[in-house]
Amino acid sequence: MERTGERGAYSSFRRKNIFSQIWNKQRRARFTLVEVSEQHTFDNLALPLLDQLYNFAHWLTQDRTEAEDLVQETYAKALRGFDLFRPGTNFRAWMYKILRNTFLTSRTGMRAAMDQFDEEKADTILPPVTTTPETLLVDKTNRELLQQALGELPVTFREVVLLADVEEMSYLEIAETLAIPPGTVMSRLSRARAALRQLVRKKLEGAA
Amino acid sequence: MNCDLARADLELYLDGELAPERARELEGHMRSCPECAGEVLRSVQWKRAVRAAGSAHRPSAEFRERMTRRAGAKAPRFSWGWSWGLVGVSLLLLAVMGLAVVRRQQERLVAEHLLSEAADLHVATLASATPVDVVSSDRHTVKPWFQGKIPFSFNLPELGGSDFSLVGGRMAYLRQAPGAELIFQIRKHQISVFIFQEQALQDGLSLWNGTSHRLAFSTDTWAQGGLRYIVVGDASGADIAALSRLLKAAG
Numbered sequence: 001m002e003r004t005g006e007r008g009a010y011s012s013f014r015r016k017n018i019f020s021q022i023w024n025k026q027r028r029a030r031f032t033l034v035e036v037s038e039q040h041t042f043d044n045l046a047l048p049l050l051d052q053l054y055n056f057a058h059w060l061t062q063d064r065t066e067a068e069d070l071v072q073e074t075y076a077k078a079l080r081g082f083d084l085f086r087p088g089t090n091f092r093a094w095m096y097k098i099l100r101n102t103f104l105t106s107r108t109g110m111r112a113a114m115d116q117f118d119e120e121k122a123d124t125i126l127p128p129v130t131t132t133p134e135t136l137l138v139d140k141t142n143r144e145l146l147q148q149a150l151g152e153l154p155v156t157f158r159e160v161v162l163l164a165d166v167e168e169m170s171y172l173e174i175a176e177t178l179a180i181p182p183g184t185v186m187s188r189l190s191r192a193r194a195a196l197r198q199l200v201r202k203k204l205e206g207a208a
Numbered sequence: 209m210n211c212d213l214a215r216a217d218l219e220l221y222l223d224g225e226l227a228p229e230r231a232r233e234l235e236g237h238m239r240s241c242p243e244c245a246g247e248v249l250r251s252v253q254w255k256r257a258v259r260a261a262g263s264a265h266r267p268s269a270e271f272r273e274r275m276t277r278r279a280g281a282k283a284p285r286f287s288w289g290w291s292w293g294l295v296g297v298s299l300l301l302l303a304v305m306g307l308a309v310v311r312r313q314q315e316r317l318v319a320e321h322l323l324s325e326a327a328d329l330h331v332a333t334l335a336s337a338t339p340v341d342v343v344s345s346d347r348h349t350v351k352p353w354f355q356g357k358i359p360f361s362f363n364l365p366e367l368g369g370s371d372f373s374l375v376g377g378r379m380a381y382l383r384q385a386p387g388a389e390l391i392f393q394i395r396k397h398q399i400s401v402f403i404f405q406e407q408a409l410q411d412g413l414s415l416w417n418g419t420s421h422r423l424a425f426s427t428d429t430w431a432q433g434g435l436r437y438i439v440v441g442d443a444s445g446a447d448i449a450a451l452s453r454l455l456k457a458a459g
Binding site: 047050051054055058059064067068071072075135143145147150161164165166168170171186187189190193197 | 219220223224225254255257258259260261262264265266267268271272275276278412
């Protein structure tokens with residue numbers, strides 16, 4: 001009798017404990033929800049990124065309407081998944097990641113991904129070019145030429161150059177955005193820049 | 209550090225990814241090597257050119273507006289904290305409204321009770337062998353008669369030019385409070401006007417003003433200058449109202 005009584009007391013204690021755990025969990029969840037909704041509303045975080053996300057989307061799709069659709073879909077997806085975003089982690093990288101994934105699953109994106117560079121073969125195709133085409137730098141009218149070259153770059157190279165040189169993301173942010181190891185960022189970026197330089201050089205020679 | 213090593217580190221250096229001690233070594237080399245310094249300069253300019261070319265695309269004003277509007281129009285995120293607050297506020301509002309209704313009902317009951325008492329007093333006066341203690345149609349006789357009998361003073365209206373005539377006055381008690389009862393007459397109808405101190409009635413009528421028709425009597429009541437006036441009579445509502453106007457003007 002005594003034992004069952006003890007057990008009863010124990011189980012009621014456990015029950016209480018479990019309830020208080022659940023209660024605390026709910027309170028914590030509510031607390032973080034309040035924190036998120038008050039300090040980091042989705043709009044507060046996402047709207048300032050509109051211009052740069054659009055720019056990136058336009059470079060990926062190479063078309064204004066498609067870029068607008070892509071940005072709009074990205075925002076809709078991000079808003080739906082905002083609960084999954086952990087405060088304190090990189091929101092910008094998170095948004096770029098969603099945009100990029102959305103693009104890659106679109107028809108244009110899949111087509112673009114088809115003709116992407118094979119990273120293993122890239123070195124044999126492109127001899128490393130480290131010296132910069134100086135002539136381009138003085139002549140500002142050549143900006144258009146550089147833009148053309150960027151547009152002709154395979155998507156895999158184009159995006160990494162844009163993230164590094166236009167968005168000025170750190171290698172770690174780029175790794176997060178592209179879902180690749182940080183070491184790969186370094187080599188891919190190096191190859192992408194070399195490819196861009198070579199394209200510009202070719203264009204300059206062709207124009208001359 | 210030789211030139212080959214420096215060139216190898218240059219990209220990382222310009223991307224701000226080179227370890228601090230390596231960066232210091234590289235800077236030391238560049239100070240002593242004009243060729244490498246020139247390469248750094250060209251690379252910086254190149255990076256800047258790529259940045260400028262790469263920021264070519266801007267959203268149209270129309271698209272930016274559309275996105276901003278969409279964001280602004282979104283429904284606020286559901287939160288239990290809010291809804292509980294709303295439930296609380298609604299309950300509170302309901303409670304306050306309920307209380308107000310109950311209070312008003314109670315006040316109405318008290319007021320009607322007082323009016324009924326006044327009507328009773330009026331009937332008693334009419335049935336009395338000596339309806340009035342001071343018989344006079346002269347207000348200058350009636351008013352001084354009350355002095356020392358009631359703890360307040362009041363003004364009697366000028367009845368000249370109206371169909372009303374003053375019959376007289378007597379002491380009256382309502383809720384153990386002493387007051388004046390004045391009897392007026394119009395076309396054979398007698399009308400009692402009770403005057404009490406407002407506070408002596410324990411605010412029973414404080415929020416209750418206006419005319420009513422109960423027990424075939426017309427009544428009118430209002431507060432003026434700290435006094436509560438109750439007019440009771442079997443005359444028409446119009447006559448009661450006319451007398452009320454005269455009293456209000458005098459009060």
